[in-house]
Amino acid sequence: MDVSLPTTPAAEALALRYGPDAVPAAGPWNEHIALLLTHRSVRGYRPDALPAGTLETLIAAAQSAATSSNLQTWSVIAVTDSDKKAALAKLANNQKHIEQCPLFLIWVADISRNQRLGQQEGVTLEVMPYLETFLVAAIDAALAAQNATVAAESLGLSCVYIGALRNQPQEVAKVVNLPSGTFGVFGMCVGYATEAALGEVKPRLPQEVIVHHEAYRVPDDEAQRRSAYDGLIGGFSARNEMATDTWTKRVIGRMGKLAALSGRDKLVATLHAMGFELK
Amino acid sequence: MDVSLPTTPAAEALALRYGPDAVPAAGPWNEHIALLLTHRSVRGYRPDALPAGTLETLIAAAQSAATSSNLQTWSVIAVTDSDKKAALAKLANNQKHIEQCPLFLIWVADISRNQRLGQQEGVTLEVMPYLETFLVAAIDAALAAQNATVAAESLGLSCVYIGALRNQPQEVAKVVNLPSGTFGVFGMCVGYATEAALGEVKPRLPQEVIVHHEAYRVPDDEAQRRSAYDGLIGGFSARNEMATDTWTKRVIGRMGKLAALSGRDKLVATLHAMGFELK
Numbered sequence: 001m002d003v004s005l006p007t008t009p010a011a012e013a014l015a016l017r018y019g020p021d022a023v024p025a026a027g028p029w030n031e032h033i034a035l036l037l038t039h040r041s042v043r044g045y046r047p048d049a050l051p052a053g054t055l056e057t058l059i060a061a062a063q064s065a066a067t068s069s070n071l072q073t074w075s076v077i078a079v080t081d082s083d084k085k086a087a088l089a090k091l092a093n094n095q096k097h098i099e100q101c102p103l104f105l106i107w108v109a110d111i112s113r114n115q116r117l118g119q120q121e122g123v124t125l126e127v128m129p130y131l132e133t134f135l136v137a138a139i140d141a142a143l144a145a146q147n148a149t150v151a152a153e154s155l156g157l158s159c160v161y162i163g164a165l166r167n168q169p170q171e172v173a174k175v176v177n178l179p180s181g182t183f184g185v186f187g188m189c190v191g192y193a194t195e196a197a198l199g200e201v202k203p204r205l206p207q208e209v210i211v212h213h214e215a216y217r218v219p220d221d222e223a224q225r226r227s228a229y230d231g232l233i234g235g236f237s238a239r240n241e242m243a244t245d246t247w248t249k250r251v252i253g254r255m256g257k258l259a260a261l262s263g264r265d266k267l268v269a270t271l272h273a274m275g276f277e278l279k
Numbered sequence: 280m281d282v283s284l285p286t287t288p289a290a291e292a293l294a295l296r297y298g299p300d301a302v303p304a305a306g307p308w309n310e311h312i313a314l315l316l317t318h319r320s321v322r323g324y325r326p327d328a329l330p331a332g333t334l335e336t337l338i339a340a341a342q343s344a345a346t347s348s349n350l351q352t353w354s355v356i357a358v359t360d361s362d363k364k365a366a367l368a369k370l371a372n373n374q375k376h377i378e379q380c381p382l383f384l385i386w387v388a389d390i391s392r393n394q395r396l397g398q399q400e401g402v403t404l405e406v407m408p409y410l411e412t413f414l415v416a417a418i419d420a421a422l423a424a425q426n427a428t429v430a431a432e433s434l435g436l437s438c439v440y441i442g443a444l445r446n447q448p449q450e451v452a453k454v455v456n457l458p459s460g461t462f463g464v465f466g467m468c469v470g471y472a473t474e475a476a477l478g479e480v481k482p483r484l485p486q487e488v489i490v491h492h493e494a495y496r497v498p499d500d501e502a503q504r505r506s507a508y509d510g511l512i513g514g515f516s517a518r519n520e521m522a523t524d525t526w527t528k529r530v531i532g533r534m535g536k537l538a539a540l541s542g543r544d545k546l547v548a549t550l551h552a553m554g555f556e557l558k
Contacts, residue, residue, distance in 0.1 A: 053306025
């Protein structure tokens with residue numbers, strides 16, 4: 001193991017991620033794992049441009065992720081144009097960091113490329129209209145995007161996923177000219193974080209609630225663990241966010257009322273219109 | 280940048296990933312990016328056990344990935360029991376590496392935990408029956424799984440995603456006791472690769488076909504680039520796989536006939552039965 005990098009020690013990184021009372025058992029550790037543990041979603045960017053070749057490096061990382069049967073049913077749109085970023089920000093609930101960041105990536109579930117292959121070869125690709133095919137494309141885009149995130153963060157850059165790109169997918173498609181059989185699964189800001197925007201590592205639910213051994217079993221103490229996590233995340237929220245919120249309140253706020261989906265309750269009809277039959 | 284690790288040079292790693300004729304522009308580089316570039320899916324494992332605490336480290340990496348609105352709608356089942364692995368291998372098209380690997384992970388889209396939260400708090404969570412909610416859960420499981428993959432590979436372990444876990448999802452659910460509102464999105468083998476199973480880095484489509492600048496535009500030379508890639512992947516296939524295959528043939532083989540979905544054409548009905556209404 002390398003010792004020349006200022007690798008965050010395991011105990012410290014795990015305590016930040018789980019809180020001092022829910023640190024998991026110590027396991028193997030290195031500088032790569034330390035990098036993953038320090039991830040923070042960043043919503044404020046300096047205008048500084050990225051070094052030459054950064055996009056190519058991020059995409060090489062992204063394409064190195066696994067892809068189902070090597071079908072590679074995803075694409076990415078690299079947006080740097082100010083007007084386009086402003087238009088996309090407007091469509092994604094006016095998130096100002098989409099305009100701020102020097103590079104905005106749209107991760108696209110793309111079955112159109114393979115569809116063109118079928119047309120050029122004179123073959124009907126029977127699996128295209130199925131939910132399974134859309135799901136594979138969305139998952140492969142996600143695996144690729146996560147590798148790009150890791151690569152970006154290793155370079156001192158920050159990122160944030162933008163799920164609100166699904167609020168108005170057909171309008172997004174117009175801005176970046178998406179053809180039928182493509183769908184912007186989510187966006188991603190890439191850039192250098194402002195000091196104010198680089199908050200603490202956000203605590204997650206304890207491993208005991210997420211991991212099941214050999215079979216799924218609801219922990220007897222699930223509600224108590226949630227209550228403890230509410231306290232932990234409440235403290236994080238008070239120190240890092242505009243309003244203090246427990247996890248329980250956040251989940252109810254985000255999942256309780258349909259209005260919180262900001263139009264995403266129409267996703268099935270939208271995908272039908274965009275060339276995904278979802279059979 | 281650290282220089283003490285045997286980091287694969289950028290030019291070498293990119294040439295392996297894209298072939299010598301499609302190497303992208305050189306960009307920033309470090310040992311983290313080199314790790315990502317060397318990913319290979321591995322389908323043969325030694326029986327060696329994992330070091331103590333490996334699962335906890337992989338899960339800490341996984342939970343450090345972004346999750347939509349911090350909803351954390353995913354879980355993971357860690358399977359080490361031989362009988363369970365054998366049963367799962369049988370359900371996933373008899374893939375022997377599922378039995379071989381010391382740790383088999385099932386990455387689960389899990390809306391049941393937040394559903395329990397709603398019940399305990401006496402609140403109806405209106406977004407639960409929507410496709411958007413399933414999609415968020417599946418994507419969040421994918422982001423988590425990719426971080427776990429990177430962490431595992433940084434420790435000298437290998438992995439392979441098992442999409443065939445979706446061939447018979449309700450049977451998988453029985454093996455690991457999945458409740459309503461959970462769905463095994465994919466499996467993942469984790470272990471030490473046998474020498475024979477650790478093949479070359481698999482080449483991908485050239486970046487020009489995957490990346491679009493400012494807007495989607497089908498490259499004029501898309502068909503020629505596919506033809507060049509067919510040659511590249513054909514060589515890889517001849518050296519590393521049982522039968523030589525071009526990408527064009529592979530796509531048609533995998534997407535041409537419904538039978539290739541191995542039952543996944545029934546995914547909508549299956550998800551309905553498993554507690555995902557997909558409205």
